[in-house]
Amino acid sequence: MGRWTPNARGRLETAALELYDEHGYDQVTVTQIAECAGLTERTYFRHFADKREVLFGGSQLLQDHLVQRVTDAPPSAAPWAAVTAALSTAGDVFPADRESSRQRQRVITAHPGLLERELIKLAGLSEALADALQRRGVPARTARLTADTAIAVFKAAFTRWLEAPEQPDFATLVRQASEEQRAVVGG
């Protein structure tokens, strides 16, 4: 149990990832996850609504973090600057250990239902960013287009981050993807 963090939530997440990755998502029960984490099923359900949500705790964390960053951007910042600066800090809420993110991605990619859930979380993130931009006075349609365009950058940066060794960091990958996107659209 040396690599487990002392907190129950983190232990459950680590145990679920290990088990899902080794045996396949459908083959693992909440009982097994709790057991493997040295905790009870009751504790599991205090932290996660179901068997799936243990994989998506980070999504809400990421969304709250990015929305806060957009909200806190200087009033003078243009929408694109505010949202890309926020994305550049996403690495702050990723697990320190890039390998556990890769493990999570393997589990999700192997299961259509989880892939769908991931898409829905990403769409929710886009909507939350658009709302944050609107609160900064950006018109609704522009906010939406800006957020959706930023999500394309985020996805590209995240894929590269998973594939890369410990460097480059997420901020660098966001800058690169954003520059590539600008070149693509002919800017």
Next chain:
Amino acid sequence: MGRWTPNARGRLETAALELYDEHGYDQVTVTQIAECAGLTERTYFRHFADKREVLFGGSQLLQDHLVQRVTDAPPSAAPWAAVTAALSTAGDVFPADRESSRQRQRVITAHPGLLERELIKLAGLSEALADALQRRGVPARTARLTADTAIAVFKAAFTRWLEAPEQPDFATLVRQASEEQRAVVGG
């Protein structure tokens, strides 16, 4: 039955839209849709796998159309030019009657499960466009970023198309959204 097209598939789609819009998606059965279309349940299931798919027949049509357009673009066309030129022709496969698309959107927006399905179809479209770009020799990562960026334009144009009266046409809205996006990312 005057406004129904003579084909069974189209009649079922029209009947489903009317009933879902009037009574709510969860309240309507396949039996009712078939009845309202003057057809049998058996005929319904020859055309659609379930109650939901009657709303998404257009998604596959659109995807096939756009992929074909990207594939047929002149070899010299840059990825962005190929994909935006394809999007500009999407109006060719939309229903002639813009009001039925609005009706469909109302039904989908009112139901979280349908909204999720719509997102998944859109993600599938992005993937199909990326694959088509790859077959033109575009590297995988660039193809993905290009397709995701194009989907942001498509979503913006489609929202505006639904809101607009019979003009401007879809091609104009794609051009406008694409110009706005270029301005947003600072090109």
